[in-house]
Amino acid sequence: MADSGAAGNGFLGPVAGAGHVRAWLFSTDHKRIGLLYLTCILVMFVVGVLLGLAIRLELIAPGETIMGAQTYNAVFTLHGVVMIFLVVIPSIPAAFGNIILPLHIGAEDVAFPRLNNFSWWLYVIGACIAVSALFTGDGPPDTGWTFYVPFSAVTTTNVGLAVTAVFILGFSSILTGLNFIVTIHRLRAPGMGWGRLPLFVWTLYATAWIQVLATPILGITALLIVAERVLGMGIFDPARGGDPILYQHLFWIYSHPAVYIMILPAMGVVSEIIPVFSRKRIFGYGTIAASSLAIAFAGSLVWAHHMFTSGMSDTAVLVFSLLTFVVAIPSAVKVFNWVATLYKGAIRLEPPLTFALCFVFLFCVGGLTGLVLGSAGTDVHVHDTYFVVGHFHYVIFGGTGFGLFGAMHYWFPKIFGRMYDRRRANASALILAVGLNVLYFPMLILGLQGMPRRYYDYLPQYTDMHVVSTVGSWIVAVGLALMFWNLWRGLRAGQRVGANPWGAATLEWTLSSPPPHHNFAREPVVTAGPYEFAEVRLDDA
């Protein structure tokens, strides 16, 4: 990078009077913090993927294949904890939210830059503790990522450490959300009214509220598990007047809204990408913005659909089933808006759009299977089977994952000032999408046939589908390898690009690529909406 000189390197270039590593690790620049997050998240993602591949390999045949039962329990627990708490929850908001949000609204930074750096450190500490839970104490945790009591209260494995990590990560997530809310309220550039916020900002706003309002419940749940284990508190122990079902309520009051922390920002990314590559104003700006808030609100009321079979009253089951269907409405509204935007657009199938289209398809599969789970009658049949595993991987990997990859390809030229190989990027998207279906569709079938989740062994009649699924996991691995390699090549030696290679209309594209240290030299005055392409000039090198 030395060849390009400091000026051309924007915020990536050296800071006057500071050591290089220090200037990164203690940076208060939102762009640098976002990149730090992205790096850590991608490292953890690779760890999670390797654990996932190990799970699939173990399941390629009945009986023991590559690991024992106890190891298997630890591996799927760690896979879940790493993927949920260290990858998908922080993924888009902490990485791209940090990098893009201030640029999107014409601000110099987030509202609390030092707090921002602090929350990154909390993330790092949480990640270190979570990983060290693997190697210390009496063996890695084996409870599954949900830490259900009573098992989590009595198992001798390292649950305490893992739960502490979750608590710290939750704190980091709260601080990020809080920072974003204040930023969006206080730091919008003149002319950037609520009706002119890019949709990505709207989804971050809704997400931030969920982070602030739901995560404390996770915090208290985590503290109570520690209290159960260390002090024998008995709050969830029926022998001492406690109740394990209460644990499930507390856990899902956070963790269901958390799935919207995972998916909303991805929807925001897709809402940014689709208009740019159809060169058309987004269809129904208001409904997309409102549906983000509606998802956040309604999504907070449906937690008990994870507990239909746990012995709630029939009335409760009915109510939660109904509410679950209500959440599907705003999600569907978004899908209709995206499709309507594409309709008769001037479509350019660049990699970000490919990822966005795959997102829409995969998210639809995930959402529809969600409805199967959300109606109590069918859920009783498929609860805790591979159907659930298939469902949430379609939404999390197909949704959040593809949203993240789409964001990586969309903002790559802005962040690094270089371009990756576009044909190869498109190919990697397609390989990934195919692999994902080969990997997870068999799980839906397995679930309908009655294969329970979290089992280390299975009856021989399930073998065929498991083999297909495992082969799918290899295709996915190939797609990921190709994608990361391509991005890495682009980062090192990609062609240089100008300020606005995609011809997008949001504010970040008016800055040089990469953007300078202090964003806007003069505070921008916003006079047009984020999807008015008429005046936009393409600047591709």
Added chain:
Amino acid sequence: MTHEVQPDYIGAKMGMWLFLFTEILLFGGLFVLFAVHLSRYPAGFHAGSATLSVPFGSANTVVLITSSLTMALAVTAVQRGERRRTLALLGATVGLAGVFLINKFFEWSAKFQHGIYPGSEHMLEMEKGQAAFYAMYYAMTGLHGLHVVIGMCVIAWVMGLVAAGRVHRDRFVTLENAGLYWHLVDLVWIYLFPLFYLVT
């Protein structure tokens, strides 16, 4: 740059209020558990509550409310630019918090002496409702006590800032936010006190 020199007062307050929300929700989880347990075991909770010392609890309530007062006075003092008085009032707040903790220590030790603490033999043999009561008691007053300790650290830190002249009459939002935090700690106790000591 700009906001280093002139901090965004409204933004800082907004951030603090949001944070206080999260604290309320953190305790909220426990309040929900308390409600469920209370409705399930009214008799056990009644009996458990009768064993707590109302004088102790009342004394602590008075101590905390007084500390809220000294905190509020400290905010006024800093706004008037009276640095010595600000420091004295903050010192008094930390001192009162210490009294609260000492009081709590004696109260808990008395219970421990009777073998009532989480995980003890005695708790295992206890009637379920009463066991649930004590579990909630230790969980909620324990978490509250932890917040008292955190609050003391925060106030001590702000005292350092005041002494160093970094918090003063034109720039006091840090102190004000610390005050808000302390009032929250006080407020939570004001709910805990009747729930545990006076439900009988």
